[in-house]
Amino acid sequence: MSFFFRMASRLRPSTPEEVVRSINDSFHALHTKTGARALEEVEKNLSSLRQMLAGDGDAEPNQEQVLQITLEICKEDVLSLFVQNLPSLGWGVRKDLVHCWCILLKQKVDESYCCVKYIENHLELLDFLVGCYKNLDVALNCGSMLRECIKYPTLTKYILESSSFELFFEYVELPNFDIASDALSTFKDLLTKHETVVAEFLSSHYEQFFELYTRLLTSANYVTRRQSVKFLSEFLLEAPNSRIMKRYITEVRFLNIMTTLLKDSSKNIRICAFHVFKVFVANPNKHRSIIEALIENRRELLKLLQNLPTSKGEDELDEERDLIIQEIQKLACPSA
Template sequence: MASFSFFKQAKPKTPSELVKATRYVLFGLDSKLPSDPKALEEAEKNLAAIKQALLGDVETEPNPEQISQIVLEACRGDFLETLVQKLPLLTWEARKDSVQIWSVLLRQKIGISACCLEYLENHLHLLDLLVICYQNKDAAINAGAMLRECARYPSLVKYLLESSSFDLFFGYVELPNFDIASDSFATFKELLTKHETVVSEYLSVHYAKFFGRYEHLLSSVNYVTRRQSLKLLADILLEKQHSNIMMQYITEVQNLRTVMTLLKDSSKNIRSLAFHLFKVFVANPRKPPSIVKVLSQNCAKLLSFLEDFHLDKEDEQFEEEKEMVVKELEGLADQE
C-alpha cells in the first residue's frame, strides 16, 4: 500500500523572501519586553543565511543574481533601518553576521547604482543610531565596525562630523570599559583621517569647538587617552591638506602651553610625541609675539629638558630636529 505524506516540505525562500522574512522577525523584537527565544533563533538563522548568500562558503561561490536581489530588497524594504534599530537585541552570533552583511551591502553596486549607500544617504539618522549604540555594552563593538565601514564614504563622514552625535565620541573614548573606549577611538580616528578634504572643511568651520574639546583629551588622567589623542593630533596637523589648520593651531598660546605640559609627562612615549608637535611651534618662522614670549620665558627649562631628552634607540632625524630646536631656543634666549 502506497504511503502519502500530508506535510509538504517547506519551499526554500528566494533571496528577496529571505530579506523580507528577516525584516519581519526583526521588526517584531521589542526592547521593552523579554525577547522570544524562538524569534531570536529565527533571526539568527535568517541572518546567517543572508550572510552565506552574500559571501558564499567553502563549497559555494556567491551568486551575483542572488546578491542583486538581496541588495534591492534591503533598500526597498527598510531592512537596513530595522537591522540598526534591533542590533542591541540580537544574539552575539547574529550581531556578528549583521556586521558582515552591512559591509557587503554597502559595497555592492547594481549597474552604476550603489543602492545601499544611497539608501543610507537618504536615512542619515541611522548613523546617529549606530553612534548611540556605543552606550550599549553588547552592541558597541558591532556598531563600531559598522560605523567604520560607513567611514569609507565621504558623504557619510561629512554627515557624522557635522552631526551632534559626533560630540559623543569625546566621552566614549574615556569610558571605563577598555574595549569599548578603544573601539570608539578607532572609529573617532577613522572619521578624522579617512577623507582629508571633508575633515579640512569641518575643522575650518568648527575649529574652536573641536580643539576646545580636544584639549580635554590631551589632559586626560587616562594614559591611553593622552597618548592616542596626542598621536592623532599630530597626524591631523601634519597632514599637508590641513596646513591652514596647523598654522592656526601653532599660533595660539594655550596650545603651546598644553604641548609643553605634555613634554613633562611621566611617559617617555608621550614626551616623544609631544616633542614632534613642540618642534613645529619652535620652527615656525612667523611666530607671533605671544608665542615668542612664552618660549623666551621658559628657555632655560626647555633647554635643560632637551639636554637630557633622548630616544631609546638612535634616530638621526630626531637628533637633527632636536639640534634645530635647541639652536632656535638659544637664539630666543640671546634676544632677552
C-alpha cells in the same frame, strides 16, 4: 539526500524577494512572538543571508542575486530593522548581521551605492549607531558598522557635523579599554578618511573641536593622553591638514599644553609632544606671542629638551631635538 533535508530545502526562501520578506517578517516577529522562537527565526534568516552574500566556502556568491537582494533590502527598509534590533540579538547573530552590513554597503547598483543612499535618507541610523557605544553588549558591533559607513564621504560629513560626534570625546575615555580603543579607531577614521570633508569641518568648527580635544590632551587618564597626543602629532603633520596646523601653531595656549606634556612622566607622551612642539619652534613665521612665550620659558624648555628621552638608533630624533634647541637659543629678547 534525506527526505527531511529535501523538505527543508524546498521550504527555504529561494528568490531575493522571498529571502528579504522572510528576514523582514522575522524581525517584526521579535515584538509579537515568544522571544526564543522569534530570535531563532532571525538567526536562521541572517545566517542564510550571509551565505547568499558571501558564499559558503565551496561556492562563490551569485553577484546578480547579491545585487537583487541589496535592492530589495533597501526597498523593504531592512537596513533600519538591522540597526534598530541589533541590541536585541545574541552575539553570533550580531556577528552575521555586521558581516552582511559590510557586504551590502559595498554593492553598487547602476553606478550608485544603494545602501549608502538609503542611509543618507535615514541619517538617524548613524546617530543610533554612535549612541550604541554606551551599550557594552553591542558597542564593538556598532563600531564595525560605523567604520564601514565612514568609508563614504557623505556619511562621514553627517557624523562630523552632528551633535553625536561630540560623544566620541567621552567614548575614548570609557573605563572599558576595548570599547574606548574601538571608539578611538572610529574617531581616527572620521578625521582621516576624507581629506576635503575633514578640512571643511575643521575650518568651520575649529574652536569647538580643539576645545574638546584639549580636554583629551590634559586628561588625568594616561592612556587618553598618550593616544590623543600621538594622534595629534600624526594628524597635524599630514599635508592635507597644513592649514589647520598653521593656525594651531599660532596659539600660545596650545604651545603651553605641549610644554606641559614635555614634562609628562611617560617617555612616549614626551616624544609625541615634542613632535608637535617642534613645529611651533621651527615655524619661520612665528607669531610674536609665540616668540615671547618661548623666550620667557627658554631656560625650562632647554632643560626639558636636553632631557628628552631617546633610544639607540633614533638619530633623526636626536638631530631634530638639537636643531630645536639651537633655534630656541637663537631667539633674541624683545628688549635686546
